[in-house]
Amino acid sequence: MQPFVTLSGVAVPLDEANLDTNQLCPTRFNKVPKGPRFAQILLHDRRFNSDGSESQIIFSIRSHVVTP
Amino acid sequence: MQTLFDKIWAKHVVAQEEDETLLYVDRCLIHEGSRHTFDTLHEEGLSVAHPDKVFAFSDHYIPTDPQIRAQGVAGIADPEIRNMVQLLIRNTDDYKISRFGWGDDRQGILHVAGPELGLSQPGIVLVGADSHTSTHGAFGNLSFGIGASETTHVVATQTIWQRRPATLRIKIDGPLGFGVTAKDIILAVIAKIGIGGAIGYAIEYAGSAVTRMTMSERMTICNMSIEAGAKAGMIGPDDSTYEFLANRAFAPKGRAWDEALKYWRTLPSEAEAHLVDVRQLWAGK
Numbered sequence: 001m002q003p004f005v006t007l008s009g010v011a012v013p014l015d016e017a018n019l020d021t022n023q024l025c026p027t028r029f030n031k032v033p034k035g036p037r038f039a040q041i042l043l044h045d046r047r048f049n050s051d052g053s054e055s056q057i058i059f060s061i062r063s064h065v066v067t068p
Numbered sequence: 069m070q071t072l073f074d075k076i077w078a079k080h081v082v083a084q085e086e087d088e089t090l091l092y093v094d095r096c097l098i099h100e101g102s103r104h105t106f107d108t109l110h111e112e113g114l115s116v117a118h119p120d121k122v123f124a125f126s127d128h129y130i131p132t133d134p135q136i137r138a139q140g141v142a143g144i145a146d147p148e149i150r151n152m153v154q155l156l157i158r159n160t161d162d163y164k165i166s167r168f169g170w171g172d173d174r175q176g177i178l179h180v181a182g183p184e185l186g187l188s189q190p191g192i193v194l195v196g197a198d199s200h201t202s203t204h205g206a207f208g209n210l211s212f213g214i215g216a217s218e219t220t221h222v223v224a225t226q227t228i229w230q231r232r233p234a235t236l237r238i239k240i241d242g243p244l245g246f247g248v249t250a251k252d253i254i255l256a257v258i259a260k261i262g263i264g265g266a267i268g269y270a271i272e273y274a275g276s277a278v279t280r281m282t283m284s285e286r287m288t289i290c291n292m293s294i295e296a297g298a299k300a301g302m303i304g305p306d307d308s309t310y311e312f313l314a315n316r317a318f319a320p321k322g323r324a325w326d327e328a329l330k331y332w333r334t335l336p337s338e339a340e341a342h343l344v345d346v347r348q349l350w351a352g353k
Contacts, residue, residue: 030101031148031152033148033151
């Protein structure tokens with residue numbers, strides 16, 4: 001087993017109190033089989049508008065996104 | 069002077085590192101949602117340390133409709149739900165874990181079926197892959213819910229790292245008022261201390277109202293502990309606890325029962341045991 005040392009990725013700060021970690025994968029998606037659909041589930045309800053387009057709030061404010 | 073919590077904690081410490089304790093786990097309860105645990109075991113090439121201490125219940129995705137149940141697992145129309153039920157069957161077969169699932173009379177909600185099977189015994193540390201695992205604390209043990217990655221650690225090592233919670237005793241005295249149920253009592257407790265009022269605490273419920281409660285009522289009280297943010301809810305074991313457990317499938321039998329009973333009777337908090345916080349309520353109001 002490889003020891004966990006470093007994880008590199010994109011960090012998206014959510015500047016708010018009492019973060020609801022259930023938003024990472026909203027409960028209704030818990031039964032989705034492992035695979036490519038997982039990428040669309042991450043923070044789903046915070047990411048997408050009702051018309052299916054991606055919200056500008058979380059992932060598109062470049063100044064808040066810290067790339068490794 | 070020790071509390072019920074102190075006694076159980078002390079008996080389960082395996083190692084201590086800074087402010088975290090490695091605790092031995094007596095029972096681990098899982099359900100269909102625990103599939104990621106098995107994916108990780110498989111990917112890391114790990115085995116289940118004690119398959120006889122892990123118990124799987126099909127209760128989160130299994131249909132409740134008797135007509136659908138009669139058709140067997142293949143009768144589940146939604147392929148994603150069917151997959152969840154099938155995965156539990158396959159994973160528990162692969163890792164030789166006891167399963168209470170489809171077609172088994174003992175199948176039920178894990179927090180109800182566990183006590184019915186006599187798995188929830190005084191003095192043990194029980195963890196479950198569900199937030200309401202605190203329910204089992206009604207039987208005088210330390211029970212709490214854990215996440216998917218913690219479940220992997222538990223089934224692979226039979227231990228879990230924990231920060232020791234503080235203890236909070238809530239005393240509920242007096243006869244229950246007309247029409248007052250256990251659910252009303254715990255809702256009144258939560259209303260009083262707030263939905264975050266017990267964060268960082270293991271609650272011990274005591275007092276004459278609790279002593280008179282049936283095991284089902286005690287389970288209701290402990291079940292809701294987490295709605296106040298508590299790590300666990302627990303009630304000192306007494307004759308009601310022992311009567312409920314006697315002759316259950318997984319309860320000790322014969323001489324082992326006598327020895328267990330002798331040990332269980334040493335568990336309740338000593339009267340003067342120091343608790344961080346004591347709060348009192350009157351059951352009638």
